Amino acid sequence: MTETELAESTMTETELAESTRNTAALERPAASLVPTLAGHWYTDPAIFAAEQERIVEAGWVCVALAADLDAPGAYRTVQVGRESVVVVKGRDRAIRAFFNVCRHRGAQLCVEPAGQVRNKLQCPYHAWTYDLTGKLIAAPNLTEMPDVDRVVNGLAAVAVREWLGYVWVCVAPEPPSFEDEVIGAVVTRLGDVESIDHYGVENLRLARRISYDVRSNWKLIVENFMECYHCATIHPELTEVLPEFADGYAAQYYVGHGAEFGAAVEGFTVDGSAGHARIPTLDDAQDRKYFAITIRPGVFVNLVPDHVIVHRMTPVAADRTLVECDWLFLPEVVESGADVDRSVELFHRVNSQDFAACERTQPAMSSRVYANGGNLVPSEHHIAEFHHWVRARLSPPR
Ligand code: FES
Ligand SMILES: [Fe+2]
Numbered sequence: 001m002t003e004t005e006l007a008e009s010t011m012t013e014t015e016l017a018e019s020t021r022n023t024a025a026l027e028r029p030a031a032s033l034v035p036t037l038a039g040h041w042y043t044d045p046a047i048f049a050a051e052q053e054r055i056v057e058a059g060w061v062c063v064a065l066a067a068d069l070d071a072p073g074a075y076r077t078v079q080v081g082r083e084s085v086v087v088v089k090g091r092d093r094a095i096r097a098f099f100n101v102c103r104h105r106g107a108q109l110c111v112e113p114a115g116q117v118r119n120k121l122q123c124p125y126h127a128w129t130y131d132l133t134g135k136l137i138a139a140p141n142l143t144e145m146p147d148v149d150r151v152v153n154g155l156a157a158v159a160v161r162e163w164l165g166y167v168w169v170c171v172a173p174e175p176p177s178f179e180d181e182v183i184g185a186v187v188t189r190l191g192d193v194e195s196i197d198h199y200g201v202e203n204l205r206l207a208r209r210i211s212y213d214v215r216s217n218w219k220l221i222v223e224n225f226m227e228c229y230h231c232a233t234i235h236p237e238l239t240e241v242l243p244e245f246a247d248g249y250a251a252q253y254y255v256g257h258g259a260e261f262g263a264a265v266e267g268f269t270v271d272g273s274a275g276h277a278r279i280p281t282l283d284d285a286q287d288r289k290y291f292a293i294t295i296r297p298g299v300f301v302n303l304v305p306d307h308v309i310v311h312r313m314t315p316v317a318a319d320r321t322l323v324e325c326d327w328l329f330l331p332e333v334v335e336s337g338a339d340v341d342r343s344v345e346l347f348h349r350v351n352s353q354d355f356a357a358c359e360r361t362q363p364a365m366s367s368r369v370y371a372n373g374g375n376l377v378p379s380e381h382h383i384a385e386f387h388h389w390v391r392a393r394l395s396p397p398r
Pocket of ligand 2: 180225230231235350354
């Protein structure tokens with residue numbers, strides 16, 4: 001996008017400075033209402049393409065649960081912005097990621113979302129064959145082409161990290177610091193990294209996964225997750241469990257703050273009944289509390305005493321986002337076949353309520369009434385910092 005397009009797209013610099021200032025300090029701002037992004041930021045394919053390139057493809061994206069790749073040869077095909085990526089477990093049990101592009105003439109190696117190979121990835125077009133480290137190991141007539149370097153012509157690697165039991169990839173040639181971008185987001189929210197370490201997320205097991213196909217722009221979903229002004233209106237079950245949410249102040253509003261369970265609430269379940277065994281490594285201060293973390297652009301982590309809920313978003317169009325939500329419990333809870341329905345039902349309802357609200361909002365983004373955007377109330381002012389973050393990433397220079 002050109003600078004002019006960007007300038008026309010959104011708040012003026014003065015408005016932005018104002019909203020950012022309001023966000024930085026949590027004291028009462030000069031004005032109650034701070035502008036949102038203009039409507040076309042949620043509908044314009046050019047902005048969506050710029051976000052794919054300069055946000056999704058430029059940063060770390062959480063693409064799979066490491067346990068989804070359990071055996072050597074297990075792979076997942078995932079979309080990272082405009083790039084298709086294959087994530088595969090090697091014979092050495094290391095997880096690697098490659099661009100899903102055959103180095104011969106570009107056919108996609110894997111088209112299934114997940115699968116299992118023995119020890120190689122073979123292109124179905126002319127049968128160029130790669131081992132699980134990406135090296136070219138066979139091709140028709142390859143012995144007649146001794147000058148072909150098997151590493152140079154091997155699969156193009158994508159940067160990989162494992163954290164919280166998840167596989168994170170970055171398709172950028174020079175990935176930004178994982179510590180700053182991903183772990184830093186958690187530290188900014190919780191105050192330190194030990195607070196999340198206590199949940200031992202990497203030791204938890206997947207008990208349930210629900211996928212949502214949301215007809216809204218990904219930013220509406222992030223903004224919704226960041227605020228709780230809507231909690232009293234659309235989340236009756238959640239506000240029953242976390243009464244302070246009825247006041248409209250999200251747990252994310254304050255560094256290190258967790259929302260406390262109501263006095264009569266026994267667990268983070270749809271009816272407040274008891275949940276499951278508490279994660280034993282938690283601090284007492286983390287008991288009976290809910291913490292929410294946004295790791296931009298597309299991960300939400302929700303921490304409660306007996307389980308962890310992880311949302312991963314994949315923007316697919318300006319008005320469509322896929323969300324995969326995992327519920328993770330202690331291994332003994334999952335292995336015992338304990339009934340986790342009431343736990344899962346609480347956040348599944350929250351998700352359904354939130355996504356319905358986002359879908360209700362999306363059509364109005366193209367209304368002439370919303371051409372200059374809407375308003376953030378004081379308990380939403382911190383969302384302006386997210387808008388600033390998006391704008392800064394899309395603004396030249398690269
Ligand atoms: S395109 Fe893959 S082998 Fe030819
Ligand atoms: Fe919500």
